[in-house]
Amino acid sequence: DALGRAFTQEIREIGVEYRTAPVAGGLPTARCIVLITPDAQRTMNTFLGASTELHPADVDEALVRDAFVTYLEGYLWDRPEAKEAFVHAAELAHAHGRKVALTLSDPFCVERHRESFLELVDGHIDVLFANEHEIMHLYKAATFDEAKAAVRGKCEIAVLTRSEKGAHILAGDREVHVPAAPVERVVDTTGAGDLFAAGFLFGLARGKSLEECGRIAAIAAAEVISHIGPRPETPLSTLI
Incomplete structure (x- = not known):
């Protein structure tokens, strides 16, 4: 999907050897919402998806x-x-x-x-x-x-x-x-x-x-x- 393609492109552009093949169908790419409080601590709402x-x-x-x-x-x-x-x-x-x-x-x-x-x-x-x-x-x-x-x-x-x-x-x-x-x-x-x-x-x-x-x-x-x-x-x- 679009997120998976974006991740693959970005991680390869910074020099990481990334061999994982895309999955045809099934769950979408994982995603995460990160909430940061004023004291710099974070909490995450994560969907692991295809992972x-x-x-x-x-x-x-x-x-x-x-x-x-x-x-x-x-x-x-x-x-x-x-x-x-x-x-x-x-x-x-x-x-x-x-x-x-x-x-x-x-x-x-x-x-x-x-x-x-x-x-x-x-x-x-x-x-x-x-x-x-x-x-x-x-x-x-x-x-x-x-x-x-x-x-x-x-x-x-x-x-x-x-x-x-x-x-x-x-x-x-x-x-x-x-x-x-x-x-x-x-x-x-x-x-x-x-x-x-x-x-x-x-x-x-x-x-x-x-x-x-x-x-x-x-x-x-x-x-x-x-x-x-x-x-x-x-x-x-x-x-x-």
Whole structure:
């Protein structure tokens, strides 16, 4: 449909290799209304549309094989077929010696799928992204420190964000605290977690230290919350 064509064109124009073939008929392209309050927090009314129709057959093995990391989005965990596709992608990645990352996405998403997420984190995930509310919901922890203790050792790296308090990166016995990058004025927090994950994985794929991965992630997140909209307005390569 028109939105799908627009998305495909725009994502390719910024240099992303996008191979997903259009679907003939069925549900329309996903869309989302984002409401931003004066304190820059956002709430979303989302229609996932065709995104919910993800099946194992849609997973491009060559793409997974060639990627340093396959990034899984918790929002798409609602359908049984999508769960199968997630596990299939993770198994393919590991079979080719690649890494698998997961973002928990949202506390409500965690509440709906806690047991499945716990199983996924324990058995298939190398890099976990979560904010403090999501990780506390996942482990039913009363405090952030309790949640940190619960997730430690469950995956290779756990990246836990705390807004203006920065982020904690857990890897084995190590814990790295990354301060939030300074922002003159927070305008819109939409996309903050996505850009943080993107920056972190960018550094990880290039062999950077955990400290440097966190620094890049914090800069990327700071850029996107300084203006309206979830896409960077300043090329991130000029900031890092």
